[in-house]
Amino acid sequence: PRHDRSRQSRLLVPQATLQFGSKSSQQLKMENVIIIGSGCAGWTAAVYTARAGLEPLLLTGQQPGGLLTTTTVVENFPGFSKGIDGFELMQEMQKQAERFGTRIQLAVTVDSVDLSLRPFRVQAGSKTLEAKSIIVATGAGHRHLGVPGEKELENRGVTYCATCDGALPIFRNKPLVVVGGGDTACEEAMYLSRFGSKVYLVHRRDQLRASPIMAERALGNEKIEPIWNTEVEEILGEEEVVGVRLRNKVTGEARVLDCDGVFIAIGHVPNTKIFKGQLDMNDSGYLKLTPETGATNVEGVFAAGDCSDSVYRQAITAAGMGCRAAIDCERWLAAQS
Ligand code: FAD
Ligand code: NAP
Numbered sequence: 001p002r003h004d005r006s007r008q009s010r011l012l013v014p015q016a017t018l019q020f021g022s023k024s025s026q027q028l029k030m031e032n033v034i035i036i037g038s039g040c041a042g043w044t045a046a047v048y049t050a051r052a053g054l055e056p057l058l059l060t061g062q063q064p065g066g067l068l069t070t071t072t073v074v075e076n077f078p079g080f081s082k083g084i085d086g087f088e089l090m091q092e093m094q095k096q097a098e099r100f101g102t103r104i105q106l107a108v109t110v111d112s113v114d115l116s117l118r119p120f121r122v123q124a125g126s127k128t129l130e131a132k133s134i135i136v137a138t139g140a141g142h143r144h145l146g147v148p149g150e151k152e153l154e155n156r157g158v159t160y161c162a163t164c165d166g167a168l169p170i171f172r173n174k175p176l177v178v179v180g181g182g183d184t185a186c187e188e189a190m191y192l193s194r195f196g197s198k199v200y201l202v203h204r205r206d207q208l209r210a211s212p213i214m215a216e217r218a219l220g221n222e223k224i225e226p227i228w229n230t231e232v233e234e235i236l237g238e239e240e241v242v243g244v245r246l247r248n249k250v251t252g253e254a255r256v257l258d259c260d261g262v263f264i265a266i267g268h269v270p271n272t273k274i275f276k277g278q279l280d281m282n283d284s285g286y287l288k289l290t291p292e293t294g295a296t297n298v299e300g301v302f303a304a305g306d307c308s309d310s311v312y313r314q315a316i317t318a319a320g321m322g323c324r325a326a327i328d329c330e331r332w333l334a335a336q337s
Pocket of ligand 1: 036037038039040041042059060061062063064065066067068070071073074075076077108109110111137138139140184187271274304305306307313314315316318
């Protein structure tokens with residue numbers, strides 16, 4: 001993710017910088033609420049808890065602004081009739097959260113938590129934080145194909161973000177492969193059609209999972225050629241990607257397709273590993289919530305967004321869940337005192 005990095009650094013210059021490693025912070029300050037994650041869910045939870053006077057502390061993690069910073073125009077977030085750049089939307093959410101007194105820790109990733117006792121403990125590097133309550137908004141990370149060549153050629157032609165890497169010279173006027181059949185794969189293929197000579201959309205079934213409008217746009221793009229019922233068995237190349245070995249799942253036929261880039265867009269897995277054994281989750285790792293609330297199985301710990309939503313996974317639903325978790329958290333804290 002090259003040109004995206006500069007965008008992210010602009011996003012994340014909080015107005016009030018906390019001295020996370022300073023002497024004073026060595027003495028534990030009891031936080032009312034720590035929000036883990038800075039996507040739509042995290043920022044929305046921050047706006048609400050900050051307006052409630054809780055002075056939330058938000059830890060951004062390694063992807064400040066979350067998944068939407070990796071996309072271009074967001075057309076379906078209500079309130080923006082002409083669409084809004086994903087990065088800009090997240091920047092606005094951050095500003096709004098800061099305006100009401102959210103304190104932000106940049107690029108701080110939580111390594112572990114101890115939810116067995118209250119106050120809860122949050123470990124980030126060598127620092128330990130204590131909090132009366134926690135809102136988990138850790139979203140989801142890229143799913144990997146798990147085929148030979150994928151790991152070896154990452155950043156040498158294999159990537160998980162067309163918006164971040166698509167414009168690189170190595171992909172210009174070259175044949176490119178996008179793997180997947182969802183909204184992301186369609187969006188990535190369309191974006192890449194601006195740069196590549198041809199974009200092959202390799203999907204394991206004969207029907208896209210993407211929403212009808214996205215599927216129609218992708219399939220109507222003359223530079224995009226779908227390859228149906230096909231799996232990538234191997235990504236080929238020594239120093240850089242030179243092709244993929246494909247297998248048709250219906251006929252069993254294998255073939256090599258020459259290409260210079262492989263953009264993997266096969267969905268996401270929830271970032272919930274650090275909560276394993278402490279918070280209830282389903283078989284895929286999505287956090288379980290008490291129905292119609294933002295509450296997890298641990299009292300005082302709430303969750304919102306893609307880390308706890310295997311169904312909708314939209315920016316607006318993540319934001320809505322962030323609001324719900326914040327209100328639940330605020331009421332729970334009030335009931336404790
Ligand atoms: P995320 O945005 O994933 O944010 C998670 C946050 O948690 C990040 O800040 C990360 O750094 C942080 N984090 C993770 N682990 C830790 C940790 N251990 N410690 C600290 N922080 C941590 N949805 C739409 O509605 N419209 C669209 O047009 C649209 N376009 C999309 C385009 C692409 C390419 C992709 C990939 C997704 C798109 N989506 C879209 C889906 C949308 O991005 C997600 O639904 C939304 O971002 C979910 O928000 P979130 O806050 O739950 O999580
Ligand atoms: P997704 O909807 O889960 O789709 C993942 C795709 O990858 C599916 O087509 C799936 O195939 C395929 N796949 C999964 N594992 C695979 C594997 N191991 N090998 C090969 N193919 C595999 O994920 P997404 O496209 O990232 O979308 C995630 C969420 O974000 C969705 O809710 C989506 O609506 C939203 N989003 C919205 C927009 C927008 O509105 N503009 C843009 C991007 C994303 P199957 O179909 O066979 O399961």
